[in-house]
Every structure is written in C-alpha cells, then in structure tokens.
Amino acid sequence: MEMIVRGMRDEQYNHHHLGLGLSLGVAGDMGPAGDEPRRRADDSVAHVSSLPSAVPLSQQQCWNMNGAGLFPSDSDRRTMVVACHNEIPFLEGIDVNRSPAAGAETRGSCSEEDEPGASSPNSTLSSLSGKRSAPARSEHERADPGSDDEDSGAGGSRKKLRLSKDQAAVLEESFKEHNTLNPKQKAALARQLNLKPRQVEVWFQNRRARTKLKQTEVDCELLRRCCETLTDENCRLHKELLELRALKLVPPQHYMRTPPPTTLTICPSCERLVSNSAGAGEGPTRPVPSRQWGAMFPERPAQRSS
DNA sequence: ATGCTCTAGAGCGTTACATCA
C-alpha cells in the first residue's frame, strides 16, 4: 500500500511538472455545468467598465504593495523570468533555517533535477485525504521537507508545513526583488531555505495572489471613495440647478432636457476615461474632464502598450 | 509562412490544515 501511495505521488508529480496539458480532457467532467465551458482564468478578473481600473488586472501594471516599485505586467514578468538568470543577490551567504540535524550538504541538492520527487512534499491525492496524523513538531522539523516523506504514509493526508519565520522573511525579501522566479532562482532559494523548489513555487504563487487581493481591496476602497465624491458632487449640482431654477436664470429648455444615461469606460487604445452616451446620434465618445478621477488615481501607472 | 503539439509557468478557485480568540 505504501508503494501504491508513493507511486501515485510520483504520478501526481509528473502530472504537475511534466505537462499539465494532459489533464485538459477532464474539464467536461464538471457536473451539471459541464456543458458550459469553464470561463477562462483571465476572464475572472474584474472588468469594471467605467472605472479607472477597468483594465483586466492580469494586464495591469500592478502596484507593488511592498513599495519596492512596480510589478511589470504578466508578459513582462514572463519575459523577465526568461531573461533574468542571475542568482538572487541578497541570498548570498544566507542559510537560514538549516537545521543542524538536517545537515548542510547531507540533504543534497534540492534542485528539481536532483530531486524528481520533490514536487509536493505533502502532495497526495485528494481522494486519499484523511485524518491529520502528524503530531506537532518544532518549526525546523516542520519546515524540513525531507523528514516528512518517511512518516507520511499515514493515510496520505495532505500535511501542511508552516514555514518558519526566517524562511518566510527570506521569501518575502525575495518577493520584493522579483515577484516571479526563474528555475535557477527557485532552486537557489529552495537550497538556501532547505525547502523544495515546489514549495518555493507555491509560496510565490500564493504571495502573488495575496498581493493581487490586497490591490483589489485598495482599488475597491478607492472606487468607493470616488463614488462618494461623485455622489456629493451630483448633490451639489442638483442643488445648484434648483437654485438657478428658482432664480429663473436658466431657460427651461436648457435644463429640462435630461441628458441620456452615460457610462464611463476606459478607451483601450488611449486608456483615457471616456463617456459613452447612450443617446443615439450623440457622436463619438468624448473624454471626460475628470479632475476627480485624476485626483482619485494619481499614481496609477500607465498600462504597458502591447 | 503556417499550423500543430508539447511543455513550462502563470492565474484562479478550492481544499485542508494550523493557529488563535
């Protein structure tokens, strides 16, 4: 049985690392909604037309929440990943979290090539997941992936190894430098932290997700405030109009005609805020004199032109 | 030049575990 479990793990490793495309055929197996094609991952990003952040997040230049500069766009990041083959400079000499017991060199390299089974230290098939089995361990012990495999046969439960503070700190520093890693950097980090490359990879994936979530929250807050501002402005203008009416300074035909509903969108080419008037024959979209937008989103970096 | 296949790596949603109040 143990052999079976290990075999399945290896299979999962291979699945994960040697070609996820093989799993594409499973997509239809999604229950009642299976007929409906699953939406693309990128489609899930908010397309809030009429908002300054209407650009899909995956294409936006993300703001670095850590204040370490701007994240490049997805494609740029990928390019960067390919282009950047330097080792992570700040890792020089850092060997945090290497437990004495683990031994610096005895564990050998953690590179993916050297450790083909290193993909998911805790990876098991979901169907095998069962009770928690591992007793609490010390930080270093828990963070030591090597010691897991030996005693992980208990039902194949997915064991979650919390990273030590030192490991998290180093990963955080690394993330500030690059929010993606090339294989060399990944392997180096894994070696330095005594983790498996897959763990480093997962950490970066989750970290990017957290960053994006934070950015979304920030955007939402900005939009909320912007909405409030516009509401106030609308109120003020209404008041002003009433006052003018009261004074009969404005001929009725100038204010009685209610303008057609207007939506605000981002022009994909010039990326300026434009209003699309719903009224027919209103002519082309017109840029909005948007002091407020500028005030609300002063530091939004320009989107990379593709 | 074009189309196809394969692979790596990304994002996203979800699950499961650890920790804390």
Next chain:
DNA sequence: GGTGATGTAACGCTCTAGAGC
C-alpha cells in the same frame, strides 16, 4: 476542551507563450 474565524500551504484545473517539428 470545543468551536468558529482566519491565514496560508498545497492542489487541480485552465490558459497562454514559446519552442520544435
């Protein structure tokens, strides 16, 4: 001690870009 909330490591799936044929 049990429990719900929260954080996050890990997983599965899908998509896309690039390389090779």
